[in-house]
Amino acid sequence: MATCGTYFSAPRTGRKIDAIFSYLQRIGKGATTEVSFPSATAGASPSPISWGAVRQFELLQEAGNLAIDELDVADFKRAYQNLMRMRSGGYRVTLITLGHYTDRSMRDELEILDKKIQDEITQLIHFLYLSEMSEQGTAYFTASLDTGKWSLDEALPHVAQTRTARSLFKPEKETLREKTFFDILDKLSNRSVLHETAIGLVLPDASKEKNWVYIAQRENRFQAFQQAITTVFENLDEDRAVMTHMRGYGDRWERPVLCA
DSSP: OOOOSOSOOOOOOOEEEEEEEEEEEETTSOEEEEEEOHHHHTTOOOOOOOEEEEEEEEEEEOOOGGGOOOOOGGGHHHHHHHHHHSSOEEEEEEEEEEEEEOOTTSOOHHHHHHHHHHHHHHHHOOEEEOHHHHHHHHHHHHHHHHTTOOOHHHHOHHHHHHHHHHHHHOGGGOOHHHHHHHHHHHHSOGGGEEEEEEEEEEOOOOOOOOOOOOOOOGGGSHHHHHHHHHHHHHHTTOOOOSOOSOOOGGGTSSSOOOOO
């Protein structure tokens, strides 16, 4: 894996982690979340929460060419199913930590966690680190925090969506730990929160499989299918179809610039 240094770079200030929220999702699948309070588990006396940190990994994966199939407008149901497979995948990993400050001479637990996150993900998934996109994303979140405009729902919509869906459809799975965690986070000032992101392009695994090249007939290719749908919308005095290209990882992040 190509690397461009450390993904997260919080200054060492003697942070102690009191609570951790983790979010893991394979794109297209349901997300799993977990909340833990290490200090409470260890029996330590509670301390006032004075900082929060978001560590966000976006691992982007393009759709393979085998997902491309004929899009026959005469068989719209099958064509639509094929169209939905022509999209990106990947993984989302988000960790939010809450804690307090201790003596600067003590070890910084956020720094240790950052190193562990990086080591674990780089060992599990083969990907190319997109340094420029990562820096742009982190700079955007930093500016939002500095101006007091950062909010969890806007910065992490996937986390907010998962929590909302759970409270609506599976309220029995909404734990008191998770509710308490986000209540504390909501009360923190933007000045006390860090939000850094790392973005990578997942590389294909080495395989000996030989894939045959398939070329759909011209009238059943994506552009012709899209034009047919647009024509139908126009004749019904509706807006034209929004999507004019196959969905890729650009749906979530713009201007992918690979790290040299």
